[in-house]
Amino acid sequence: MDLRDSFRNATRAIFAAKMRSFLTMLGIIIGIAAVVMLMGVGNGTKKSILSRMQSSGSGNLYLTAGARSNVLMGGGGPGGPGERSGVSSGAKITEEDLAYIEARVTYSIVVSPTNQTNITIKNGDTTMSGTGIFATPTYFEVDNVTIADGRMISTSDIDNRTRNVVIGATVQTTLFPNESAVGQPIRINGASYNVVGVATAKGETVGSSVDTAIVLPFSDGEKSFGVVHNVVQRTTIKCVDPTQSSAVTTEITDILTRKHKKVDFSIQDVAAMTALLTSSMTTLTTLLAAIGGLSLLVGGIGIMNIMLVSVTERTREIGIRKALGARERDILVQFLIESSLLSIAGGALGIVISVLGSDFIVSRFTTTSITGSSILLAVGFSIAVGVFFGVYPARTAARLKPVDALRFE
Incomplete structure (x- = not known):
């Protein structure tokens, strides 16, 4: 069985249980939206502060009493x-x-x-x-x-x-x-x-x-x-x-x-303050992304849980396919594709929601800036989550013995 057949079978299995597939993706959707929006808030705040400081002159010093x-x-x-x-x-x-x-x-x-x-x-x-x-x-x-x-x-x-x-x-x-x-x-x-x-x-x-x-x-x-x-x-x-x-x-x-x-005076250097704030805001943005990443972890566990349920439900199907000559690699690839598609689709929806939410809701309360790098990071995260949390269910399915699978009720 080639890759196209595995992709078709994975897609068919996802659409066969639309509601369950959507609920499985929901954790990824929320996680990706949280990561992208929180990074957007962090980047937007950093740009706003740096813009204020740099517009005053990068070589300026401020001398005050005390x-x-x-x-x-x-x-x-x-x-x-x-x-x-x-x-x-x-x-x-x-x-x-x-x-x-x-x-x-x-x-x-x-x-x-x-x-x-x-x-x-x-x-x-x-x-x-x-x-x-x-x-x-x-x-x-x-x-x-x-x-x-x-x-x-x-x-x-x-x-x-x-x-x-x-x-x-x-x-x-x-x-x-x-x-x-x-x-x-x-x-x-x-x-x-x-x-x-x-x-x-x-x-x-x-x-x-x-x-x-x-x-x-x-x-x-x-x-x-x-x-x-x-x-x-x-x-x-x-x-x-x-x-x-x-x-x-x-x-x-x-x-x-x-x-x-x-x-009894203070001298503040805009260049030094800019460097310090840039470092601090980068750390804050990373921390915000990590907090949002916890939602992705929960979403990944949800994918693994549903995929394990799917393996159990389709045990006889797996047994029949292996009896007809399907290799362990074929079963493994199909289930990996299925978990990856769930994660990628959830990631895509999460990105759309984060962009719309930032433009129409978050921007009313604070400065936000969603960059291409944060979107690429979100896409990479969603793919990684799908593969990582799909490996165990896929290996479980691939290692089923045909005789035991066909006896399963």
């Missing part, structure tokens, strides 16, 4: 988003500190000091909450913020403490949905300001989202928003050569430690 910082959670600073924890009493970074660093660092860097606070923005009858980012012109270069309309904050705005501001894309669409905001007045915490530019939509990055923010002259924070004089909540330092970020971190740490006589 020995510990939660810079990934927000901008830092009392009352502002991402308020830091564990800051040493009296620890602070000043504008003099930044000038001291710039004068002594031997590498090419660009320094961008920022302060942040929550603000209320109003135009006419429309009001929204946002973030006020008090920055210098270097903010736009260091944080990769481009201007879609108008201009950025200038050195003149800083020196003269003007009330010129750049608004984010979401602020533009919310407060000026049908017109250009450039040249328009806007009220921030009740005070009047003039919009001179609109930032290009960027999405959320490390620290904050410029889309829902307004960029004001750095000096204006002290004048109108109660920001402490000469204190910088967070400084972003761009390494012109991103590969030097580790060396720059070491040098700035040494320079500032000598000046402060102690380590």
Whole structure:
């Protein structure tokens, strides 16, 4: 008997008991769907986090006061988003500190000091909450913020403490949905300001989202928003050569430690954080896949159980075939094909369900990304499960003696 006959016999046996075959596949369907969807969630979360970090600049460093910082959670600073924890009493970074660093660092860097606070923005009858980012012109270069309309904050705005501001894309669409905001007045915490530019939509990055923010002259924070004089909540330092970020971190740490006589600050390297997060998220994705793989194990045991039942039910059939000249190999191949088909069909249905479930259900709650590699892994798993858990029933069937099989009732 050739392979085509074995395939036809296996297919015929599966369709002869459609409901039992479907229930047998159900464990594989659930297992494959769980593996693919969990890997999709892990990959999607990793891509989302890495995208946020990389959009801020792979060679950027974040300098904040205090020995510990939660810079990934927000901008830092009392009352502002991402308020830091564990800051040493009296620890602070000043504008003099930044000038001291710039004068002594031997590498090419660009320094961008920022302060942040929550603000209320109003135009006419429309009001929204946002973030006020008090920055210098270097903010736009260091944080990769481009201007879609108008201009950025200038050195003149800083020196003269003007009330010129750049608004984010979401602020533009919310407060000026049908017109250009450039040249328009806007009220921030009740005070009047003039919009001179609109930032290009960027999405959320490390620290904050410029889309829902307004960029004001750095000096204006002290004048109108109660920001402490000469204190910088967070400084972003761009390494012109991103590969030097580790060396720059070491040098700035040494320079500032000598000046402060102690380590009362934190420097976080985006490149180092990216590598750490990539490793952590890869481990998490693997763990999620392993958890989903437990369902596959249960599904495989289900296939083996049903195949053993099938061998028992078809014992006389096996005896007749062997009496007519069928070899052990022929019986073995047929039952292996049958278990493999059950597993592959269940795997295919599981992949379809996982893709549809990710697109229409899971994506509503979290970021998901199903890759070709995860689908190939699922297909490989389903084939392996079918073969592995089909071997024992197939060997049991193949080793039946014709005389004993024909006597079976």
